Amino acid sequence: MLSKNRIKYINSLKIKKYRQLHQAFIVEGAKSVLELFDSAFEIEFVLATIEFQQKYSTILSRHSASLETVTMQELEGLGSFQTNDSCLAVAKTKENTFLSQEGNEFVLILDDIRDPGNLGTIIRVADWYGISKIVCSEGTTDFYNPKVIAAAKGSFTRIKTFYTNLDTYLAENKHDKPVVGAFLGGASLYEFEFSSNGGFIVMGNESNGISDEIGAFVSDRVTIPRVGEAESLNVGIATAIMLDNMRRQIPVH
Structure with missing residues (x-):
């Protein structure tokens, strides 16, 4: 007992x-x-x-x-x-260790993702599509929340995360790499060409999307074209669609 x-x-x-x-x-x-x-x-x-x-x-x-x-x-x-x-x-738990974008990899940036289930799903999706690094805003839900760990289905063991002030992080680490952000009013994701040199992919808050502060760093605004009448997409699903389109163009070798 x-x-x-x-x-x-x-x-x-x-x-x-x-x-x-x-x-x-x-x-x-x-x-x-x-x-x-x-x-x-x-x-x-x-x-x-x-x-x-x-x-x-x-x-x-x-x-x-x-x-x-x-x-x-x-x-x-x-x-x-x-x-x-x-x-x-x-x-x-592991220390909150700095993560940098290296070579031609894409780093996933999460701007204020609040729902633990969504974060867990995003971790699982990132693992599926070969994204190993996620940089989170300080307001994003805790990686070690039991609901996050459960939704990640084991992928939490392979994904590295770093919680930080995203304004400072992007200002100091963006360099000349593209920052692709998911917006409602951007260019069609299906026509967008991801850089073979890698960069950053930003996903925003469930209700408010990417904040103005982080949006200022976005070099390419893209949107997932809507065909039906749904008002919006769950951020976990939207992340999967973004990463799937990226991987169709830039497979892992």
């Missing part, structure tokens, strides 16, 4: 200030925990059912993380999601 202190500690990590205090975060569910094992994250401990331990005994034997047996009911009581019925891990 889990101790009260263990339960209190895990529950505290659902709150940002305690994640920052303890420099730790929660990973829930078999798929995400298994990907965590194969990542560079330091694992503090793992809670798992007997069934999970038996099924993945070989993988677990290769790791030194503390392992504690729990019941399905205990996990469901601890987790944020009712689907978590096999395992939960607590891992150490």
Whole structure:
């Protein structure tokens, strides 16, 4: 049976200030925990059912993380999601380390993305399309929010993020690289040519889009052409469309 202190500690990590205090975060569910094992994250401990331990005994034997047996009911009581019925891990967060645009890569810039589910989806989409770096505004939701980690489906282990003041970041690091921004009134994305020299792709806030301050750095304003009557696109879906069009032109070699 889990101790009260263990339960209190895990529950505290659902709150940002305690994640920052303890420099730790929660990973829930078999798929995400298994990907965590194969990542560079330091694992503090793992809670798992007997069934999970038996099924993945070989993988677990290769790791030194503390392992504690729990019941399905205990996990469901601890987790944020009712689907978590096999395992939960607590891992150490990484330092907020500067990320630069290098060579012909594209760096994704997120301007005030507030919904954790959207951020998790964007992380997963970026991973799918071979984008390894995401630079986030200071107002963007926390990368280590349990809902972000859950929506990212393991992709959080492969994507690097850097939270910073975007005005300063772009002013100092844009150099001569293009900054492509998604707007409602831009040129058609389907006719736009992405630079083979790489650059930055900016996605804006769910309600307000890209702010005027960040928009001032955008060299190319593009829009996803609307055919039907929908008022807008979810930012996660819009990011996928942007990156898909970029990758059609500039495949990863």
